[in-house]
Amino acid sequence: xxxxxxxxxxxxxxxxxxxxxxxxxxxxxxxxxxxxxxxxxxxxxxxxxxxxxxxxxxxxxxxxxxxxxxxxxxxxxxxxxxxxxxxxxxxxxxxxxxxxxxxxxxxxxxxxxxxxxxxxxxxxxxxxxxxxxxxxxxxxxxxxxxxxxxxxxxxxxxxxxxxxxxxxxxxxxxxxxxxxxxxxxxxxxxxxxxxxxxxxxxxxxxxxxxxxxxxxxxxxxxxxxxxxxxxxxxxxxxxxxxxxxxxxxxxxxxxxxxxxxxxxxxxxxxxxxxxxxxxxxxxxxxxxxxxxxxxxxxxxxxxxxxxxxxxxxxxxxxxxxxxxxxxxxxxxxxxxxxxxxxxxxxxxxxxxxxxxxxxxxxxxxxxxxxxxxxxxxxxxxxxxxxxxxxxxxxxxxxxxxxxxxxxxxxxxxxxxxxxxxxxxxxxxxxxxxxxxxxxxxxxxxxxxxxxxxxxxxxxxxxxxxxxxxxxxxxxxxxxxxxxxxxxxxxxxxxxxxxxxxxxxxxxxxxxxxxxxxxxxxxxxxxxxxxxxxxxxxxxxxxxxxxxxxxxxxxxxxxxxxxxxxxxxxxxxxxxxxxxx
Numbered sequence: 031x032x033x034x035x036x037x038x039x040x041x042x043x044x045x046x047x048x049x050x051x052x053x054x055x056x057x058x059x060x061x062x063x064x065x066x067x068x069x070x071x072x073x074x075x076x077x078x079x080x081x082x083x084x085x086x087x088x089x090x091x092x093x094x095x096x097x098x099x100x101x102x103x104x105x106x107x108x109x110x111x112x113x114x115x116x117x118x119x120x121x122x123x124x125x126x127x128x129x130x131x132x133x134x135x136x137x138x139x140x141x142x143x144x145x146x147x148x149x150x151x152x153x154x155x156x157x158x159x160x161x162x163x164x165x166x167x168x169x170x171x172x173x174x175x176x177x178x179x180x181x182x183x184x185x186x187x188x189x190x191x192x193x194x195x196x197x198x199x200x201x202x203x204x205x206x207x208x209x210x211x212x213x214x215x216x217x218x219x220x221x222x223x224x225x226x227x228x229x230x231x232x233x234x235x236x237x238x239x240x241x242x243x244x245x246x247x248x249x250x251x252x253x254x255x256x257x258x259x260x261x262x263x264x265x266x267x268x269x270x271x272x273x274x275x276x277x278x279x280x281x282x283x284x285x286x287x288x289x290x291x292x293x294x295x296x297x298x299x300x301x302x303x304x305x306x307x308x309x310x311x312x313x314x315x316x317x318x319x320x321x322x323x324x325x326x327x328x329x330x331x332x333x334x335x336x337x338x339x340x341x342x343x344x345x346x347x348x349x350x351x352x353x354x355x356x357x358x359x360x361x362x363x364x365x366x367x368x369x370x371x372x373x374x375x376x377x378x379x380x381x382x383x384x385x386x387x388x389x390x391x392x393x394x395x396x397x398x399x400x401x402x403x404x405x406x407x408x409x410x411x412x413x414x415x416x417x418x419x420x421x422x423x424x425x426x427x428x429x430x431x432x433x434x435x436x437x438x439x440x441x442x443x444x445x446x447x448x449x450x451x452x453x454x455x456x457x458x459x460x461x462x463x464x465x466x467x468x469x470x471x472x473x474x475x476x477x478x479x480x481x482x483x484x485x486x487x488x489x490x491x492x493x494x495x496x497x498x499x500x501x502x503x504x505x506x507x508x509x510x511x512x513x514x515x516x517x518x519x520x521x522x523x524x525x526x527x528x529x530x531x532x533x534x535x536x537x538x539x540x541x542x543x544x545x546x547x548x549x550x551x552x553x554x555x556x557x558x559x560x561x562x563x564x565x566x567x568x569x570x571x572x573x574x575x576x577x578x579x580x581x582x583x584x585x586x587x588x589x590x591x592x593x594x595x596x597x598x599x600x601x602x603x604x605x606x607x608x609x610x
Contacts, residue, residue, distance in 0.1 A: 065245065132189055387503070470486060543558060
């Protein structure tokens with residue numbers, strides 16, 4: 031295909047990829063800054079394939095490999111698939127890569143581990159590490175009779191202490207002369223600083239390639255932009271995701287990295303809606319100040335859904351996503367508010383860190399769905415139950431009775447009622463670990479106590495909640511609803527996106543962010559970038575339509591910024607309910 035046949039996004043991508051190849055030819059470290067929708071992963075895979083073509087034979091002869099650090103195992107698997115699991119490529123998470131580097135330095139590890147956070151106390155219980163082997167597998171720190179098990183954070187902290195050592199770096203480069211980091215902006219800060227200080231610009235000969243986007247750093251532990259004189263900057267000015275109207279807005283938000291859309295004539299929709307004209311007292315307090323009252327906020331959202339549906343939006347889970355900042359907002363909208371209130375931390379239920387929520391989401395609910403659809407083999411497989419025990423009609427009738435009763439309790443009973451049924455059931459498997467927590471709560475903590483284990487506290491709080499809220503939560507976790515948090519959509523794309531900007535978290539105040547218009551006070555840079563990055567991430571998710579709803583009041587400076595970014599004609603005052 032000749033250059034004149036390429037669309038604008040492809041032309042911009044080709045320029046960036048050619049720069050990457052030029053850096054590889056000259057063994058020059060680089061940072062590819064690929065904005066949202068630019069095709070960052072495509073560039074990474076292309077660079078890996080180019081390396082194999084150009085230097086693969088030399089690497090194989092020297093028994094060397096290309097290291098590619100990924101942020102998740104999902105990303106690792108994608109790289110493996112798209113490179114046909116080429117043995118010259120070592121792909122893995124930062125933890126697995128770091129452990130591959132340091133695991134053979136056992137004497138030095140025994141010296142350093144006692145200096146890490148929390149290890150002095152652990153070691154004191156056993157006297158010393160002695161000659162125990164240092165190992166890393168599940169990431170749960172622990173000292174056993176013959177070995178010391180490292181935590182996830184320990185592996186990175188140890189590697190940071192090894193990187194200043196010239197001999198270690200030399201051995202690292204002998205094994206991995208090329209190191210690519212995917213989603214570099216989410217790399218652990220200390221590890222990134224060690225690379226910047228001890229590797230970049232050094233004489234070790236390592237080719238470091240960074241692929242990512244500093245503006246998509248939305249997790250607190252990430253390093254953000256990595257800058258160094260020895261790091262060649264490459265901006266990828268393509269956007270294969272969004273319609274031109276959305277790309278134009280993104281370019282005004284981020285003029286230093288302009289993008290070219292795939293189809294310059296593809297149209298698109300952008301609309302911004304504020305609630306400044308809504309009457310009534312606003313919420314107060316550090317986290318909620320200036321936001322609509324909860325009932326009014328729900329009215330505003332419902333009005334927006336009705337309005338956008340009239341303009342052709344489809345509010346099904348696979349067409350449109352509604353993004354909100356806090357799980358409290360989502361919980362109220364989706365019918366699991368009391369269940370959410372039972373947990374001190376969102377991750378306990380959203381990421382299924384609580385054992386009961388994990389059981390409900392991964393075992394009980396899928397099994398009940400399979401049973402209701404008469405897919406009995408699937409049900410037994412999910413529950414890990416032995417279907418050979420159904421040897422007589424009486425066995426089948428007993429299973430049917432227990433499952434029918436369970437289905438009825440799911441719809442009409444509480445979490446406690448469902449658990450009581452499972453504990454009493456003779457056939458439906460109920461995990462011993464959950465049974466033990468339940469027994470511990472009844473036996474050792476019959477009344478609420480500040481000293482009770484957190485697992486018992488969560489179970490105590492969950493018990494009176496109607497189980498239907500568990501069903502609603504599982505539907506959200508599994509992506510079967512139009513709703514999602516802003517943080518949960520990084521890397522995702524949807525045809526249409528409606529974003530709700532309100533309060534509820536002291537780390538974010540979008541009115542303040544917008545009012546600063548790119549010029550925050552010196553002591554507010556971190557706060558500004560946190561808001562800016564999340565704003566950019568959510569605005570860059572849609573393919574065709576983007577709507578922003580502000581339930582918090584916006585001052586004139588904030589409105590002016592929105593007008594400059596999205597166009598004055600795209601700014602609308604959402605009419606109060608009595609004016610519809």
